[in-house]
Amino acid sequence: MAERRDSDRRQSGDRPSAVRKAIRTELETDEREEREEREEREERNDPTGANDRAAKSQKSDRAIVELDHVSLAFDVPVLEDVSLAACEGDTICIVGESGTGKSTALKLILRLLVPDKGRVLIDGDDITPLTFEEALERRQKMGMVFQGAALFDSMSVFENVAYPLREHTKLSDDEIEARVREKLEFVDLDADRVMEQFPSELSGGMRKRVGIARGMANNPEIMLYDEPTSGLDPLTTGTITRLILKLQRELGVTSIVVSHDIRSVFRMASKVALLHDRHITFFGTPEEMTASEDRYIQDFLGGS
Numbered sequence: 001m002a003e004r005r006d007s008d009r010r011q012s013g014d015r016p017s018a019v020r021k022a023i024r025t026e027l028e029t030d031e032r033e034e035r036e037e038r039e040e041r042e043e044r045n046d047p048t049g050a051n052d053r054a055a056k057s058q059k060s061d062r063a064i065v066e067l068d069h070v071s072l073a074f075d076v077p078v079l080e081d082v083s084l085a086a087c088e089g090d091t092i093c094i095v096g097e098s099g100t101g102k103s104t105a106l107k108l109i110l111r112l113l114v115p116d117k118g119r120v121l122i123d124g125d126d127i128t129p130l131t132f133e134e135a136l137e138r139r140q141k142m143g144m145v146f147q148g149a150a151l152f153d154s155m156s157v158f159e160n161v162a163y164p165l166r167e168h169t170k171l172s173d174d175e176i177e178a179r180v181r182e183k184l185e186f187v188d189l190d191a192d193r194v195m196e197q198f199p200s201e202l203s204g205g206m207r208k209r210v211g212i213a214r215g216m217a218n219n220p221e222i223m224l225y226d227e228p229t230s231g232l233d234p235l236t237t238g239t240i241t242r243l244i245l246k247l248q249r250e251l252g253v254t255s256i257v258v259s260h261d262i263r264s265v266f267r268m269a270s271k272v273a274l275l276h277d278r279h280i281t282f283f284g285t286p287e288e289m290t291a292s293e294d295r296y297i298q299d300f301l302g303g304s
Helices: 002-045 050-058 102-109 132-141 157-168 173-186 204-216 234-251 262-268 286-291 295-302
Strands: 063-073 077-087 091-096 117-122 142-145 222-226 254-258 271-276 279-284
Touching: 063 102, 063 254, 077 091, 077 102, 077 117, 077 254, 077 271, 077 279, 091 102, 091 234, 091 262, 102 117, 102 222, 102 254, 132 142, 142 204, 157 173, 157 204, 173 204, 204 222, 204 234, 222 234, 234 254, 234 262, 254 262, 262 286, 271 286, 271 295, 279 286, 279 295, 286 295
Parallel strands: 091 254, 091 271, 142 222, 222 254
Antiparallel strands: 063 077, 063 117, 271 279
C-alpha cells in the first residue's frame, strides 16, 4: 500500500511537467505549420516576401489598449493594481480561475465599468472620465463577441450581423448587405445559405462565427472576446481559434480574449495575462509561461 501511495505521488508530481511538455510540443507544431503556410503564401503571391516585411515594418509598438494600475471593488476587491498593454496587432489572452475578474477587465475596456483607481486607455486616451455618449462613440472602435454568441433569437442571421450597421452607420441597404456578406464569408459561412436562418437553426459553432461576424461588422480596430470557445467540441474550437488568428494576421486587429481554454490560448496569444488573487501574477509569451518555475503557474497549467 505504501509503495502504491509513493507511486501515486510521483505520478501526480510529474503531471505539471508532462502538461508543460505537451504544450511546448504543440506550440512547436503550430509554429512549424504557420511557417509552412507563410512560405507557401509567399511563393504563390509574393516571392520576394516584400509584403510581409512591409507589414512587419509598419506594425507599431504603440499601446492600443492599456490598463494602467487599475483597481476595482464591489462589496469586496475584484482587481488591484492591474496593468497590461496590447499593442497594434497583438492578441492578449486573459486567463485565471473562475471569479478572478477576467470578464470585469473586458467591461472596463468597454467602459461599461469605471475603475476606482487607475486609468483605462484606448489609443492613448483615458476613457474613464468620458460621458455616456462619448463612451458610446469610442466603443465604435471595438467589436465584442459575447459568451454563447448572444445573438438576437428573433432576428435572422442577416439582421443580427446588420444590427450594429443600422444602429451606428448611415450605410444604404445595399451597402449593408454587401458588408454582411463580406463578414459572413470571412468567418467561412455561406452567406446565401445562412443569411435567412435564425440562431435556433444553427449549430453552436456557427452561432459563434455569426457572433464574430457581427463583432466585425463596423470594421473595428479592437476585438474583445469573452470565452469564445466555451461549450464547443475540439474541432469547432480549432475553427474559432483560427478565425481569431486570421483577424490578427490579415486585418491587423488588436484582440483581448478571456478564456479558460489553455490549449487555444497558447495557439493564439501574443502574450498571456494570468489573473490570480486580484493581481496579474504573470504577463508574457506562452513560451515564457510554460518555462516558468513558479509553483502556482505550474499548478495552473497542470490543472488545465
